[in-house]
Amino acid sequence: MLRYAFQRLVLAVPVTLGVLVIGFTLLNLVPSDPATVRAGPAASAEVIAQIRTEMGLDRPLWEQFLRYVGNVLTGDLGTSLVNNMSVADELSRAFGATLELVVLCLVWALPTAILLGVLAASRRGTIWDRVIMGGSVAGVSLPVFLIGMILLWVFGYKLQLLPFTGRGGPLWTLDGFRHAVLPSVCLGLIFIGPVARMTRTSMLETLKADHVRTARAKGLSERVVTFRHGLRNALIPVTTLVGLQIGYLLGGAIVTETIFSWPGVGRLAVGAIVANDIPVAQGAIIALSLGFIAMNLIVDLLYAVLDPRVQAK
Known part of the structure; x- marks a missing residue:
């Protein structure tokens, strides 16, 4: 396992170098x-x-x-051209806010997506299957800014149930949690659809496997067969998709943070690009890219845990 982890870490080095090259080149082309x-x-x-x-x-x-x-x-990472502050200090504060948003999103969206996918697979062809897949398609099709504006208008402005601008403090405080609910729901709704669809497809293939039929022949309940014998193998391709989707969450966070005035890396990057603050924009690109690379590295390791055959390659 350590050897496999080292190999994946080495492969991340040229990717990081490529990010530095692309980020430096693009921002130097700005007029x-x-x-x-x-x-x-x-x-x-x-x-x-x-x-x-x-x-x-x-x-x-x-x-x-x-x-x-x-x-x-x-x-x-240099000094901001606008406020003369250290880029590293600005990014450390902003990245913490973005990380809070992504973590809160995953806490509710990931188990929800997997459970919906399992339910759709176990109820294939029923009204449950059609409703879940229809909702998944809608979640994939709707742009994140439209979802955010609907949530802001309905729950923030009309019903006034939750605050919808700014960050109320750390996530573990009540005010901080209330401010993070709508942005995390906005991110989660674009995350659930692809994961639920992949879980359903993978579960349908796994439930046809020989070991699942053997478990049923032993008289085990359908719940035990589905979750103990089917779900673990079905999660192998789902894990890869989750890693990619988390990377997309970081991209979606740029729009979400702008809509809800959330002081994260995405909003910091947008403000830096508008103000031609090149060091901050470069630092934000590096932070988001390293976050994406780190999540893919974690997914590779989880993939190896779920399927030990990967470590032997």
Whole structure:
């Protein structure tokens, strides 16, 4: 297991390097001058030129990139051009808020999606199956911003049951939890559909397997057969999809955080791009990408736990 984990960790290194290259290249193609942003609109050409030299922007791109990678490896993500604060400090606060949102979403959405998929598979062809699959298709088809606006208008504005702007504090406090409910539900509704559909498909294949038929022949109850003998094997492909969907959650969090004014990495990235704050935008891209890579690494390890044959490859 340790050998397999080390192999997956090594494979993550070139992916991380690719993220640095792409993020650096894309943001350097933006038609804006970081030195001008830092100096302000009233600065003279001499002041802007001096700032460009101090920031190293007058050097070749390859040299800027090597310097940037070296700073990232030492934990130095630069300083914001707008508020002159450390990018690492801003990201640490914002990433904690995003992580709270994703964790709360997974706490309710993941078991719900799996249970719905199991129910649809065990009731194949019934009204339950059709309703669950119809809801799954709707969840996949509806854009996240539309779901967010509906939740905000109905439960926040009309019924006034829950707050819908900002973060009320840490998730473990009552006010913090109430503020996180609507954003987490918005993310969860786009997560449930794909996972429920994959769980149903995988369960239908697993329930046809020989070991499941043997368990039924022994007289075990259908609940025991479904959850003890069928669900574990069915979760192998579902685990891979969950890892990908968690990555999409980080992307969906950008829209959700903007709608609900949630102070996470996504909202920070949008604000930085609008303000041409290149260091913060680059730092946000790195944070979101590393989160995606870390989740895929965790999924690979869980895959190996569920299916020991993977470790032997």
